[in-house]
Amino acid sequence: MVARRPRLTHWIFAGPATVLFAVFFAYPLGASFYQSFTTTENGHTRWAGLDQYTRMFHDPSFLDSMANTGLILVVQVPVMIALALLLAVLLNQSWLRFRGTWRAVYFLPAVTTLVAYAVVFRVLLKTDGGLVNQAAEAFGFGPVDWLNDPVWARISLIASMTWRWAGYNAVILLAGLQSIGREQYEAAAVDGAGTLTTYTRVILPQLRPVLLFCVITSTIGTLQLFDENYTLTRGGPDDATLTPVLYLYKVGFQQMDFGYAAAIAWVVVAVIAVISFLQFRLFGRDRK
């Protein structure tokens, strides 16, 4: 069919989306990019070149926030994906009763509102009288300062993120598992493979694209982490749970250093782009 000149109808259909995109995405993106090269001084905005970007490399708080993110990335993402995979395999078993209920239950944390989630975790992790510490003390462990000690605060953050997102990833992986036909398991069994071999040699390789999806979205989520540590610890104590997005919020909204906040946002974008690209290259390589 020969392409025709765009007609009014085309624009009527494309118009709302184009306008919304331009106003709410393209414009703020461009504006914040511009802003990252400026500085505000006595109420006047001034060009600052790359100053805001070079500043980051000497800013201990920013470097701490990147280190924290690195730690979460290395510890939390693999643990959570492994857990999600285990859950998905269990939820996929034909002998499991109330499967629908279990799936819903594991998915629920991901759709819980932030406020409820924060309140519940704060109550659970309270230093004295908190449910977790009551349980710990019943087993003879002293009360742990879950949210006020730098090491435990990191552990609490990682645990709460895992609680919130493992089920979500499990449901995605479950969808992947369900696209693998029963005959594959049977064929593997006929060839003499045990359960473990079946999973490691037959099922997991086929699950690779779905796993890749989970790893990449989890990585992006971790790099953009804000809600969990904002509500649980405000990035404290001692910046132990500070992340770049929480830091940029503090810099922009509390310290009113808008140019620097915009620059941090763009560095986060760049880091996400690079890491996602590497993950694609490393794990997605033998796609045809």
Next chain:
Amino acid sequence: MRRELTRLNRRTLLASAGAAALSAVTGCATGGVSNREAVRLGPGATGPVQGRITAWAWDVAAQALKRMAEKFEARHPGTSIHVRDIGYDNAYDKITVGLRADTGLADLLYIEGQRLPSYIGTFPRGLHDLTPLVRRYAADFDRAAWQTGVSADGKVFALPWDTGPLALFYRRDLFARAGVDPASLKTWDDYVRAGVAIKEKTGSKLLIMDPAENDSLFPSLLQQQGQHWFKDGGKVALDTPAAVRALALIRELGRRDLIRWERGWDGLVTATKEGKVATAPSAAWWSGTLTGEMPELKGRFGVLPLPAFGAGGARTSNNGGSSLCIPAQSENPRLAWAFTRFLLTDKDNLVSMLRREGLFPAYLPALKDPYLRRPQPYYGGQRAWQVFADLAPHIPPVEYTRDGPKAADIAQKAVTAAGMRGADPERELRSAAKQLAGATGRKEAEAAHSGARDSAHKRLRRGARPATATPAARGGRPGAAPSRLVPPKRA
């Protein structure tokens, strides 16, 4: 995808940051109204006030505004004042975005004293200059509170409402059980000694601190010694002997296990209610929380002047306090000002807000009201308000700058490190001072440690900001402020 739901939050956050950048791109100044003729507000404007305004506040301040708005409306027919309780948690985000975007704010804003200098410094054209209107009141207001609303060049942008003179709230019963005489607490050393005895006898710790937010004890200890985050015309003052003394005290309290760490306001209130600590070095406004949230503890509390750093040191400081200001974007600033004056320069109204909402007035004539001399049953018959009224004139006025929030954030690390982990105060403060100097492009007040610092930080400076870091600084500077509005020093 994994965080699709929550990314929405981030997206709105980033989008609003982007929207805030609008003014930057279109080239109009970010300092507030500039290309729009601000509605005139001055002594020249005459005639009765009328119309409608909105006011933003939270908690007790919002309650007080609502109550007073009815009274004002009755006295001025044809006016309507709509008070919105915007809640503390996002209040400053709302105000910041509104000032930055130059639209969407209320006509009257309630802002805490420690936040005010950073708004005035960042948005010098965002608020109405009240100088010609408030000149005549300068001598009637608490000097330290007044200073929070004065810009570097001596303009007044806000009228103080309440102040937070600091005293030591203590539990009479716990002190009695430990056999500690409250009157013996004259210095912070006495305080630590008493704390050890109380903990031994009653098991209660001495005070509550927040590990993540720092707008309480440490800056108050600085102000008690006559400085804040910055001094000498905007120089970083985190590495001064006064700061080291303050942090050494916090470390000592931590080392002896006298600090109970609690996150957030709720943690503070709950632990106090449960009697987990014997004292609270806190401001007058804390009284409202005690009487409001823990009426069952009636008769248990007493109030003492704050322990001093050494004999003869100041027995008080300041924490919090707030002001009212009128954004330049307001379309009815005359009504906003009339209401402000009605609220904040009327002795009876201020006493009524002290009585009902616990807001301790910055307007000094109100402190002479007989109500303050009444014994209070909640404090076991003690004349508690009189203690604060006597302390208020002695709050050391300090220098504020727009970088206060940044300083608070950076100092927080040093405070938790020393208080929780017993880190060396001097070393922690040295690195905090260095970080703050780097982040703000300011010099350090005492260059005792190294001379090479300035050059190392030149590259980090935030654009040309240092160019404006002329000695007058961005904050008000008591004594040196080029303004006749600074009230004379009171004895």
